[in-house]
Amino acid sequence: MGKTLFDKIWDAHIVKHIPDGPDVLYIDRHLIHEVTSPQAFSALRRKGLGVFRPDRTFATCDHNVPTLDQDKPIADEASRKAVEQLAANTAANGITYFPLGDPGNGIVHVVGPEQGIVLCGQTVVCGDSHTATHGAFGNIAFGIGTSEVEMVLATQCLLQSKPRQARITVDGTLAADVTPKDVILHVISRLGTDGCTGCFVEYAGEVFRNMSMEGRMTVCNMSIEMGAKGGMVAPDRTTFEYIRGRRFAPEGEKFQECMALWSSLKTDADAVFDKEYHFDASEIRPMVTYGTNPGMGVPVDGVIPDSAVGCDASTFSKALAYMGFHKGEPMAGKKVDYVFVGSCTNGRIEDFRAFARAVAGRRKADDVVVWLVPGSREVASRIESEGIGDALRAAGFQIRQPGCSACLAMNADKIPEGKYAVSTSNRNFEGRQGYGARTILAGPLVAAEAAVTGRIPSSVPAL
Amino acid sequence: MEKIDIIESRAVLVPVDNIDTDQIIPARFLKTTEREGFGEKLFYDWRYDADGTPVRDNILSGQEGVILVAGNNFGCGSSREHAAWALHDAGYKAVVSSSFADIFRNNALNNCLLPVQVSEEYLAKVTETLGKAPDTVLKIDLGEQTISVPGAGEYRFEINGYKKECLMKGYSDIDYLLSDKESILRYENSRQEGGKR
Incomplete structure (x- = not known):
């Protein structure tokens, strides 16, 4: 039996399997922000532990920040302290941080791809459920809790049970007044807010093949809103062109090598999913x-x-x-x-x-x-x-x-x-x-x- | 770490589907960088109105116990572990539902809060029983993987062997991972040889 894209990436990241238990999964990219990381850093300090692979973790502040007067100190004291804590924690541990006002600052799931931090075929986690966004690049990307943030900081690994898998295929052509957001709202309205709980989703079909990376990110982002652990789209030329030339992305010959590797990231024709859903693009309206x-x-x-x-x-x-x-x-x-x-x-x-x-x-x-x-x-x-x-x-x-x-x-x-x-x-x-x-x-x-x-x-x- | 074996208690019944983590603990309480004080904020917007006045006769009023019985798809939405912290800090030891959101389930397990997943039929029976007899004492036996509710019968729930052992013996995932750094280093070396990053 063939393997899904998900299987291929998962298998490549298994450090070891625990009998009647989860897998120890290696994490390539860890994104952090000020809300779900402070207690993890405190726990590390208490245990006398450091950050194991600081070059795989990237930080930004986003949840607590004002959207006016960002050049001034944050007025809300608790918010300001949370952001200051992130700056201190990242500095103490050698983690790249995009502070307020930095050209790399922004919402963690916008910044990760934009800076070329998130590539293809990776495991990507963040203490935020919308980490699913990064599945748009053909990644196993999912949200984690603060205890898990602590585990990744300390060991670059997580204990995870392999989820079931679903494929959502949307074929046909979208009407010109329909956006990627409408596609995912349509799908969730049909499957329900817990329709994919326990599953990782692959989005397939003409509609996603023709979609921009921004659109694919919108769709994958909302995978969690139907309970899915994450959602992914197989990487293709559109993906590679988006990544090329970005700040932290591989360059030159290295990038060519990566593309060759990423091009093989596809679900085999004979792979079997636990659930399959099909939608017709022509039925999707603005939602x-x-x-x-x-x-x-x-x-x-x-x-x-x-x-x-x-x-x-x-x-x-x-x-x-x-x-x-x-x-x-x-x-x-x-x-x-x-x-x-x-x-x-x-x-x-x-x-x-x-x-x-x-x-x-x-x-x-x-x-x-x-x-x-x-x-x-x-x-x-x-x-x-x-x-x-x-x-x-x-x-x-x-x-x-x-x-x-x-x-x-x-x-x-x-x-x-x-x-x-x-x-x-x-x-x-x-x-x-x-x-x-x-x-x-x-x-x-x-x-x-x-x-x-x-x-x-x-x-x-x-x- | 704390352990779980047998939990016997009355239940707090909240028969609402899709209780999201924003309901369990609203985002405005996540600004603190501390790990304490979340129990008081549990279901805050159900218990207090906009100006902080307690809401009389809210869904939780008059209910007591360390087992929460909720509707389908409990803990959906945000990954905030603060939701599991709030439930645990407020004294809860188990949540019973017909389905749990994946991230919440992991967060609960990492905080010695047992997610007990039962069938929709069994949950309906328990809900009905508790509706009629709110004083019913539930018994959850992790070793036997059973929940018994007088009037609704017994149900055997699933949990993987590793997690069960962790909860019963008070082990945590991070201790497990730290105990085998060798495997992690070996994996990293094998990947470098394969030219991947």
Whole structure:
């Protein structure tokens, strides 16, 4: 029987197998940030341990950072201390760190690929569930807890049981008004928020082959939102061209050697998956969510259904009550108070290009607060160099500074209680964007319509 | 490290599906770099309103016990281990559900909090039993891998042999990894010879 791409990478990283237990898995890249690493460093200190392979760990601060006035000290004391702690821990252990204001700073999952830290065929972990993003490059990438961060720092290894495997194939051609975010929201709405729990997913088919790296990252990023341990796309020319020339990527002959190796990273034709799902690209429409988990999604011109996959009746009713919505109501036309464009899901240059193109000469609606938050310094500088910043400012928008921002509202960017926010982020959980905040997840085109009209649109302009 | 063997207790019943880690502990409590104090923040937004006033008659009111019985897909969302810390610090020793999010499961196991995965049918029976008789005492026997609930019967749950031994003897993964650095060095050397990085 053939091997899957996942099998090939997993097998190549097994240090040893524990009978009736997990594998000891070697970790190639470890990304850290200020929220889930401090207790791991403290534990190492307590045990008198150092960092085993500091050249395989890279750090950035993102969750706690303000998105305005980043040149000034962080006003919130606890946030400032968390960021200072990361600076101290990385300095003491010889770990590369991109502090606030550094050209390499930004959201950990935007920075990793952008700096050429994350390559292909690797094991990549981070104390953050959206580590799944890096599967876009054909990696086994998954989120871990702080105890596991400590293990990787101390030994560059983790104990992991091999998950089951699923393949999600989307064939056909996407309509011009459909973005990668819509593809993954469509898939999750069909499979449910726990549809792939215990599985690692491979995304296959024409749609992903034709997708940019930014798009593949958006899709893989949200694998966790259907419970998957991670999601991956087999690397190809698109992947190699993205990596070529980036700061930490191999160069010259070394890069050629890597490409030759990476080209073999494919699932064998006779490999068997535990689960197979097929979707038709032509059925995918621009999507929005109406509930409190990412599986509760419908097309923008759809109505709120009677039930959702993986959600019992009382949980479903509780979600609608929280959102202030009712079964059978259309989503289009609903009032929007806030729009947030950013996050590790949709905070890349492509997302801001799409948003700006969709705004196309129109102005920000007066009664909507719009937060445009680039995923990294590099995204921010491209927004300016491509003229997107000027165009959007002329249309009444403000471009903020990079960070996780309103995705999880650890900084000051909180959606007030009861307000509706169209967010290009990844989670519409109760209270995620602020106490009582009501999140409607969508892609950048829907966000643009909401920002200029103050309503959920029934359609979006084609890109 | 703490050990687990037999847990006997009343249960706290929260029959809601997809309880995510943002519900278990909201992100604004993750700013601290310390490891203490998360128990008080457990399910904070269920227990307190926006200005910090306790919510009367919330879903947890009047319930006591060290076993949490929840709906399907417990612990989904963020990888924050603070969720497992909060449950453990608040005194919980086990969570019973018909499915656990993968990262939460690992975090729980690394913090001596036992995730007991049962079938949907059994969970429904337990939920019904506890709904009628909230004082029911549950017994979880890790050695036997069983959970018994008077009125709902007994269920044998799965856990891999390695993890079970860790929990029963108080071993941790990091001690295991540190005890065999030789294997890790050997692996690194073999990869360097193969020209991979």
